[in-house]
Amino acid sequence: MSCFSLLCGRKGSSSAAQPTGADIDLSSFKNINLYTYKELQIATENFSPANKIGEGGFGSVYKGKLGDGTLAAIKVLSAESKQGVKEFLTEIEVISSIEHENLVKLYGCCVERNQRILVYGYLENNSLAQTLGGGGHSSLYLSWHTRRNICICVARGLEFLHHEVEPHIIHRDIKASNILLDKDLQPKISDFGLARLIPANITHISTLVAGTAGYLAPEYAIRSQVTRKSDVYSFGVLLLEIVSGRCNTNRRLPAKERYLHTRAWDLYERGELESLVDSSLAGDFDVEEAIRFCKIGLICIQDSLQLRPSMSAVHDMLIGKTDVNEKMMSKPGLLFEFVETKDQGKQKGKVEEIEVENTSLMAMTSSERKDDLESSSFSGSTGSYATMTFTSIYDR
Numbered sequence: 001m002s003c004f005s006l007l008c009g010r011k012g013s014s015s016a017a018q019p020t021g022a023d024i025d026l027s028s029f030k031n032i033n034l035y036t037y038k039e040l041q042i043a044t045e046n047f048s049p050a051n052k053i054g055e056g057g058f059g060s061v062y063k064g065k066l067g068d069g070t071l072a073a074i075k076v077l078s079a080e081s082k083q084g085v086k087e088f089l090t091e092i093e094v095i096s097s098i099e100h101e102n103l104v105k106l107y108g109c110c111v112e113r114n115q116r117i118l119v120y121g122y123l124e125n126n127s128l129a130q131t132l133g134g135g136g137h138s139s140l141y142l143s144w145h146t147r148r149n150i151c152i153c154v155a156r157g158l159e160f161l162h163h164e165v166e167p168h169i170i171h172r173d174i175k176a177s178n179i180l181l182d183k184d185l186q187p188k189i190s191d192f193g194l195a196r197l198i199p200a201n202i203t204h205i206s207t208l209v210a211g212t213a214g215y216l217a218p219e220y221a222i223r224s225q226v227t228r229k230s231d232v233y234s235f236g237v238l239l240l241e242i243v244s245g246r247c248n249t250n251r252r253l254p255a256k257e258r259y260l261h262t263r264a265w266d267l268y269e270r271g272e273l274e275s276l277v278d279s280s281l282a283g284d285f286d287v288e289e290a291i292r293f294c295k296i297g298l299i300c301i302q303d304s305l306q307l308r309p310s311m312s313a314v315h316d317m318l319i320g321k322t323d324v325n326e327k328m329m330s331k332p333g334l335l336f337e338f339v340e341t342k343d344q345g346k347q348k349g350k351v352e353e354i355e356v357e358n359t360s361l362m363a364m365t366s367s368e369r370k371d372d373l374e375s376s377s378f379s380g381s382t383g384s385y386a387t388m389t390f391t392s393i394y395d396r
């Protein structure tokens with residue numbers, strides 16, 4: 001049986017699909033919704049710029065209406081896939097099998113004409129980056145109650161990926177633009193598993209990070225060490241952003257306030273964490289809870305992987321089931337300053353490549369190695385490297 005006939009009979013496909021390359025037997029991919037290019041062309045009115053809702057490191061995203069009337073976010077991957085159709089669909093099968101109320105649903109994909117297009121559930125209220133980064137101009141007001149709910153739900157979604165999915169999934173790119181809000185402002189994590197679809201080459205780990213370097217755990221940025229704890233670090237940054245209503249890096253601010261990490265730590269040491277809370281809330285928040293959230297954020301961004309809690313522990317602390325243990329907490333790392341010295345003279349928002357070599361952070365302690373060993377096979381973790389290249393866009 002040819003793949004052509006297989007695709008024609010697939011749910012979600014209403015017209016003939018013509019995969020490129022040699023005929024591929026897709027009969028083993030029974031659980032994937034394969035869309036034809038034509039279907040997606042119709043859904044997006046020929047990928048009309050009017051329907052474009054965003055652009056990220058992986059490509060353009062269009063709003064579309066599928067044949068059955070369902071709204072979808074259609075992501076056209078721009079990077080040339082180094083994977084064959086089979087490998088790509090193997091990853092898609094895993095991702096689309098994962099369902100959780102706090103994760104964006106992957107409906108299916110299109111693999112025609114050398115294209116790699118992902119079809120996701122559409123979320124009405126855009127990403128948290130737009131809301132928080134709106135500088136008060138966003139039409140959405142996030143009350144403390146809503147923020148609290150977003151933090152807890154995102155923690156719950158990550159906890160699910162880390163501790164309930166088998167084998168566990170490390171997101172690798174937790175940040176405000178990957179937290180989407182539905183019509184009721186319920187959050188869903190997007191792009192989990194995406195890093196695997198565009199694999200790094202063998203000698204360098206190429207980590208495509210759209211956002212700021214501020215979300216990257218030091219061991220991830222410097223030596224490509226990917227573990228669940230690198231997601232915990234990114235979550236900690238996100239948590240501080242949600243509570244404070246600001247982006248983790250703002251070069252327009254005076255030096256000592258520029259980085260949310262150091263700002264939060266300074267206020268913590270002075271016993272003034274309350275003043276980190278977003279002033280647009282005009283004092284309408286639960287002070288004790290907000291301070292607790294800030295402390296949880298600070299614990300998540302500890303340099304040492306061992307000091308960072310698991311996402312289950314983070315979730316329990318957020319809902320007040322367990323106490324926040326501050327005893328071992330120390331000042332978060334200074335990766336920013338390190339990166340910034342490499343960044344001198346570079347333009348805002350410019351994509352660049354940074355070579356990082358032989359820093360003190362290259363040395364891995366034996367306990368860190370232990371954590372590294374528990375990395376998910378799905379994460380693509382490869383341990384320690386002598387050099388790495390990462391692509392970043394600074395300042396949202």
Ligand SMILES: Nc1ncnc2c1ncn2[C@@H]1O[C@H](COP(=O)(O)OP(=O)(O)OP(=O)(O)O)[C@@H](O)[C@H]1O
Nearest residue numbers: 054055056057058061073120121122123127177210
């Ligand atoms: N499922 C979706 N529903 C609604 N809007 C979406 C959806 N997915 C993406 N978007 C919109 O498209 C924008 C771009 O998303 P995309 O994931 O391509 O880029 P990003 O999150 O900014 O960066 P990255 O490529 O690193 O994930 C998002 O910020 C959001 O506004």
Ligand SMILES: [Mg+2]
Nearest residue numbers: 056177178191
């Ligand atoms: Mg994204």
